[in-house]
Amino acid sequence: MNRIFSGIQPTGNLHLGNYLGAIRNWVALQPEYECIFCVVDLHALTQSVDPAELRATTREVTAAYIAAGIDPERSIIFNQSMVTAHSELAWILSCLTPLGWLNRMTQFKEKAGKQREMAGLGLYAYPVLMAADIIGYKATHVPVGEDQKQHVELARDIAGAFNRRYERDFFPLPEPLILGEATRVMSLRDGTKKMSKSDSSDYSRLNMTDDADAVALKVRRAKTDPEPLPETLEALEARPEADNLVGIYAALSDVSREQALRRFAGKNFSTFKEALSEVAVSVLGPIGKEMRRLMADPGHIDAVLRHGAERAAAIAIPILREVQDITGLLRP
Ligand code: AMP
Ligand code: TRP
Secondary structure, three states, X not given: OXXXXXXXXXXXXXXXXXXXXXXXXXXXXXXXXXXXXEEOHHHHOOOOOOHHHHHHHHHHHHHHHHHHOOOOOOOEEEEHHXXXXXXXXXXXXXXXXXXXXXXXOHHHHHXXXXXXXXXOHHHHHHHHHHHHHHHOOOOOEEEOOHHHHHHHHHHHHHHHHHHHHOOOOOOOOXXXXXXXOOOOOEOOOXXXXXXXOOOOOHHHOOEOOOOHHHHHHHHHHOOOOOOOOOOOHHHHHOOHHHHHHHHHHHHHHOOOHHHHHHHHOOOOHHHHHHHHHHHHHHHHXXXXXXXXXXXXXXXXXXXXXXXXXXXXXXXXXXXXXXXXXXXXOOOO
């Protein structure tokens, strides 16, 4: 059976981009794949984060996975740092990764910004840890949003570098799975910017825990142009804000962009926004409610993570041991 690995960083607020670009697709993939879903807390350390907040957000992301429909009995849910094989393999892989490959990573350039000399080594090495996450389980498929495609391709290159260096077909080459009609959800305030956890404007994103009033308000305030919705997809693509909202509507309603547009072509935005708000509340409302219920019992969440970590370690440790043998490291 093909194996899936994916993860989300426990930083800031989970938003509609995380849900539509990642979690919603994971839920649908569970019947067809062996699934491992990780809360990547070591990745969160690449930005300065308060320890108490990191603990709380790790539990919140776990709650979101479960509330959205990941079944912790069927799939494995755990936090990255509980399985030390990730960091150990990351070191070995970092010794096989040319700096030139890391220098191409656009996310590093964006996150490091102008202060490049001040950026941490962890932020730079982050894609190598991500490669270790994925290939450390010999995962074959990685469902992510569009923005992570380059990192998954790097993981593929690193797996290939290991196989070539040690002249064997050890790691499968993982493939990105970029699914659905909203693979790159944009800010509600600016159609050229990605919806992100770090945007300082609250109106830029719908959070997974937003209540009906917040959703309605943010959708109403979402930036649009004065024209009614167009008739064709080509015309829609030329209008980034409108295109983004139609993509969100389509993904939330499980229809294609084309079908979504057919419902609203020629109508004005106030009509469309009302429908969008309604579907967003109907999908996010129950998830947010279940998240809050789960978060009220952190003991239960921690037990889910510990159980998941045991199952994850049972896969990752034998693979790490083999890697140690292959590379010539004497091991326990
Ligand atoms: P992150 O919040 O960076 O840890 O991302 C976790 C997952 O959500 C990854 O699979 C991302 O590709 C996905 N994701 C984050 N932001 C967006 C977005 N604006 N649109 C689509 N997917 C996203
Ligand atoms: N880098 C990913 C992000 O920010 C999170 C991540 C870490 C991940 N390890 C992973 C995603 C392994 C998929 C597979 O979105």
